[in-house]
Amino acid sequence: MAHLQKVQRTIRKAGNIFPNEKELLATLEEQITKAQDDECLNLYYNMANYLKQRLKEISVHLESPQPSFTVAITDLTWSINYLQWLVVENKESK
Known part of the structure; x- marks a missing residue:
């Protein structure tokens, strides 16, 4: 559970880089709060990938x-890799 909390924090932190996208942040917060079961893994994975892609697109310009972008991209990469591993583990245990 601690790793999923790290994923949540990473997504929130990365989302905060986009202050003009209030709708995106509201959606992230709402989904993070609601997602408390196995289906949350796919949601977290999609959000992390989306944010990572957006950060890469913006950083080019x-x-x-920006150090915060580099840290966010690194954290999101960790989260994505962790979620991929977790999905494989969950499938193997069932």
């Missing part, structure tokens, strides 16, 4: 590299 920045004049200088």
Whole structure:
């Protein structure tokens, strides 16, 4: 459960980089709060991938590299890899 909490924090942190996208942040918060079962893994995976892609797209247009973007992308990559591993583990245990 601690790893899933890290995934939640990572998604929230990455989402906060987009202050002009209030609807995105509201949706993320709502879904993170609601997702408390195995179906949340797919939701977290999709959100993490979406945020990672958006961060990469935006970082290309920045004049200088932003450390917060690099940290967020690294954290999201960890979360995505963890979620992929967790899905495989859940399938094997059933």
